[in-house]
Amino acid sequence: xxxxxxxxxxxxxxxxxxxxxxxxxxxxxxxxxxxxxxxxxxxxxxxxxxxxxxxxxxxxxxxxxxxxxxxxxxxxxxxxxxxxxxxxxxxxxxxxxxxxxxxxxxxxxxxxxxxxxxxxxxxxxxxxxxxxxxxxxxxxxxxxxxxxxxxxxxxxxxxxxxxxxxxxxxxxxxxxxxxxxxxxxxxxxxxxxxxxxxxxxxxxxxxxxxxxxxxxxxxxxxxxxxxxxxxxxxxxxxxxxxxxxxxxxxxxxxxxxxxxxxxxxxxxxxxxxxxxxxxxxxxxxxx
Numbered sequence: 001x002x003x004x005x006x007x008x009x010x011x012x013x014x015x016x017x018x019x020x021x022x023x024x025x026x027x028x029x030x031x032x033x034x035x036x037x038x039x040x041x042x043x044x045x046x047x048x049x050x051x052x053x054x055x056x057x058x059x060x061x062x063x064x065x066x067x068x069x070x071x072x073x074x075x076x077x078x079x080x081x082x083x084x085x086x087x088x089x090x091x092x093x094x095x096x097x098x099x100x101x102x103x104x105x106x107x108x109x110x111x112x113x114x115x116x117x118x119x120x121x122x123x124x125x126x127x128x129x130x131x132x133x134x135x136x137x138x139x140x141x142x143x144x145x146x147x148x149x150x151x152x153x154x155x156x157x158x159x160x161x162x163x164x165x166x167x168x169x170x171x172x173x174x175x176x177x178x179x180x181x182x183x184x185x186x187x188x189x190x191x192x193x194x195x196x197x198x199x200x201x202x203x204x205x206x207x208x209x210x211x212x213x214x215x216x217x218x219x220x221x222x223x224x225x226x227x228x229x230x231x232x233x234x235x236x237x238x239x240x241x242x243x244x245x246x247x248x249x250x251x252x253x254x255x256x257x258x259x260x261x262x263x264x265x266x267x268x269x270x271x272x273x274x275x276x277x278x279x280x281x282x283x284x285x286x287x
Contacts, residue, residue: 021057021224023047026071026084027064038182038248039085042103043214045240046231054227067161068142072096078218087212089144093272097225100276101232102211104180105245105284110263111145111206112184112256113137113176114169117199123176124203129264132204136174138165144270145178145210152266162187170195178206181256182249204262209271236281245284259286 025043040059047057062081066074074080075096085103086092102108115123126132133153139146141158149156157174159165166187169177179187184200192198216225235241253259263286276282 021047021054021220021227022060023057023083023224024060024062024081026062026066026075026081028066028071028084038244039103041248042232042235042241042244043083043228045235045244046228048231049234049240050227050231053230057227068140075215075217078221082216082218082221082224084215084217085212086215087144087210088272088275090270090272092144092215093274096215096217097221099214099216099225099228099232100211100274101213101229101236102282103214104212104249105242105282106209106211107245107249107253107284108180108182108212109208109210110181110258110286111178111208112181112258112261113178113201113204113206114166114184114188115176115199115201116169116172117197119175120199120202123201126204127262129266132206132264135176138168138174138177140165145208148208148210148266148268148270151269166191166195166198170198176201181252181258185252185255200256202257202261204264205258206266207263208266209268209275209277211275241281249284253286 023043025040043059047059051057064080066081068086071081071084072092072095075082075084087108088098092098113123123135126135133155136155136157137149138157138159139149140162141160146156146158155174157168159168165177168174170191188198188200214225214228216228218224232241235244
């Protein structure tokens with residue numbers, strides 16, 4: 001009896017001593033500050049699915065907004081932030097732990113452009129990728145796709161922030177601003193009051209294989225990443241991964257007319273050979 005009580009006490013102490021897995025998401029990750037954002041819903045669902053194996057968890061949102069380079073440094077420390085949803089890059093995959101499942105089924109690989117609506121006819125006349133490359137585009141100098149655009153031969157005008165790039169577009173510093181479909185629709189609404197001619201270009205989309213992953217940093221990154229990977233695979237197997245995707249993105253796909261656009265495909269030489277391009281369940285395909 002005494003031995004049994006000692007064993008129970010030991011188990012209770014071990015259970016009590018085990019800390020929650022703590023995820024601190026950066027606030028810029030697909031509007032992570034919103035509890036009903038796709039990223040936060042997916043994260044919570046994956047962590048709940050993993051609870052029977054991994055136990056309790058805590059999710060917080062870091063309130064400090066950081067540009068990508070600063071965010072990487074803070075992710076490595078893991079104190080202010082240890083989780084971010086980002087378009088992949090060689091540096092991020094080398095220095096952090098990626099969960100190599102595209103969080104949005106690769107829909108962010110499709111880029112539609114924000115333009116001055118008075119220039120729509122110029123874009124509607126484009127029929128080849130070489131013609132499109134003659135049109136200047138804006139991109140953040142720290143963004144993963146900046147180098148990809150330049151290596152593909154685009155005329156890229158660098159900016160520091162999204163807001164600054166919108167000001168540059170309004171001033172005619174470049175002709176189009178490629179964005180993921182959720183970013184494009186959100187930013188058109190947000191920046192139209194200051195730039196009434198801001199429009200969503202109607203005729204084409206760029207496709208660049210550049211998945212957005214969960215990246216984990218800090219001292220416990222291996223366990224935290226393994227837990228997320230495990231939970232995400234449960235969601236894929238039981239259909240909730242697709243369900244959440246369609247719930248959040250079907251309306252945006254229809255609104256942007258993605259299936260009716262000319263799709264110009266770019267190679268991405270910076271893409272890791274570990275990218276799971278052959279796993280069809282991970283990727284969205286336009287119908």
